[in-house]
Amino acid sequence: MLPDLKTLLVVNPHAGKGRGRKILPEVLTLLRPRLPGLEVRVSEYAGHAVEIGREAAESGYQRILSVGGDGTPFEIVNGLYAGGRPQRPVALGMIPAGTGNSFLRDFSILSWRDAVAGILAGRRRRADLVEISYERDSRPVRQYYLNILGVGLIADILQLTNEKLKGFGALGYSLAVLLRLARGMRNRLRLDIDGETLEIADSALVVSNSKFTGGGMKIAPMADTQDGQVDLVIFQEVDRRDILSIFSRVFKGAHVAHPRVNTRRAAALTIDGDPRQLLMADGELLGHTPLRLRVLPGELEILA
Secondary structure (H helix, E strand, C coil), X not given: CCCCCCEEEEECCCHHHHHHHHHHHHHHHHHCCCCCCCEEEECCCCCHHHHHHHHHHHHCCCEEEEEECCHHHHHHHHHHCCCCCCCCCCEEEEEECCCCCCHHHHHCCCCHHHHHHHHHCCCEEXXXXXEEEEEECCEEEEEEECCEEEECHHHHHHHHHHHHHHHXXXXXXXXXXXXXXXXXXXXXXXXXXXXXXXXXXXXXXXXXXXXXXXXXXXXXXXXXXCCCCEEEEEECCCCHHHHHHHHCCHHHCHHHHCCCEEEEEECEEEEEEECCCEEEECCEEEEEEEEEEEEEEEEEEEEC
């Protein structure tokens, strides 16, 4: 039986090239009979769901559902935590309607109907939340993410996808990888992983709280959303041929056996880059290194 909680549904109508708007009537038909008093807010522009999340925290909502991609819960969570930890726990439910919908794959949820079924069944799971600090326009920023952080090449690929290849859907990520490779990589990174220092060159990395990114790419096959750690996947001193070989294996998670791929786990992490490296989290471009990161174990309650 579903608890009687003050509930808000946040809808990104533009997610998945309008899929968010398309599925909304069916979603509401299923939700309203079981969630009396359900309120609906529409995210109308980039960053709007941050404002909605902030207002929801101030208004005492106890359950927030979203219709959108990975970026919509990212914004909601950052709104909820904008003034610090919410005074009362907030359960989060995600109904996928975006391009990648990566986070829910860790819970074997591949469709919006699966997600709604999980929410209405009252299934609840704890998940870690990751706090990050970095620089944007030379100013310090603190934010949170649920799924994946990309540093350098990975963020560059997202930028290319967003700017030129969004219309290709999930295929756009793959095309962006191939196009970005033509530029190569020239950098030096210094990582502090739970107090251990690691220096690498001509490298890129992802810092994953969950297994998947870009839809079906199993980028961190050993990641666990509940283990109190992030998984680092480091593409170390790779050239174009290496990246192509690695990329061909990433959908099955077999790339981690490649000799140029290094994996680590961490509860706390710092990254400095020369030159500064672009960052992305949960499909959203952020700012640049230096980066400071810590895991908040079991911070979130996920309805899935």
